[in-house]
Amino acid sequence: MDIRTGTGLDFHRLIDDEARPLLIGGVEIPGKRALLGHSDADVLLHALADAILGASGHSDIGIYFSDKDQANKNLDSSVILKKSLALMSERGYRLSNADITLIGEEPRIAPHREKILERLADLLAIAQDRIGLKATTTEKMGALGRSEGVGCLATVLIQKD
Ligand SMILES: [Zn+2]
Numbered sequence: 001m002d003i004r005t006g007t008g009l010d011f012h013r014l015i016d017d018e019a020r021p022l023l024i025g026g027v028e029i030p031g032k033r034a035l036l037g038h039s040d041a042d043v044l045l046h047a048l049a050d051a052i053l054g055a056s057g058h059s060d061i062g063i064y065f066s067d068k069d070q071a072n073k074n075l076d077s078s079v080i081l082k083k084s085l086a087l088m089s090e091r092g093y094r095l096s097n098a099d100i101t102l103i104g105e106e107p108r109i110a111p112h113r114e115k116i117l118e119r120l121a122d123l124l125a126i127a128q129d130r131i132g133l134k135a136t137t138t139e140k141m142g143a144l145g146r147s148e149g150v151g152c153l154a155t156v157l158i159q160k161d
Helices: 045-055 077-089 110-124
Strands: 001-018 034-038 096-105 131-136 148-161
Touching: 001 045, 045 077, 045 096, 045 110, 045 148, 077 096, 077 110, 096 110, 110 131
Parallel strands: 096 131
Antiparallel strands: 001 034, 001 148, 096 148
8 A cells, every 4th residue: 555645734824804804714703803814714724735735745836826816816725625636536545534733823614624524534435434524823922922814734645555
């Protein structure tokens, strides 16, 4: 059996914008703040896509979805994630599990955890018990500690039978 691991790390700035949806893991989190980015800025899906691309020996999502391309403005990040899964599949791999850690003081993830897990299981086409979803803070240290943004670290294992 051929198994490989990959990691993805992403950060986006948090801004005050009631009109812009705040998306984490493909789920809209209600509130007055949003993540800033050229796409929909879903920090979790970006970290996950990069982990999948990394594991399957590809470059990062910026190569496939340039932030200079107007076609990618406010792009639904599930499109990015699906592209990474397709590139992985082309090389004969399937996703075994994903472990995800969100980093920041806000938004609070706990109330939305189940919904995010359901959405991720659907997008990744794996069982929910193959997805780890955690959140941590930086103990108020640095930019993330001042709620200036949100970070996400994702690790995946892929395998070829
Ligand atoms: Zn991103």
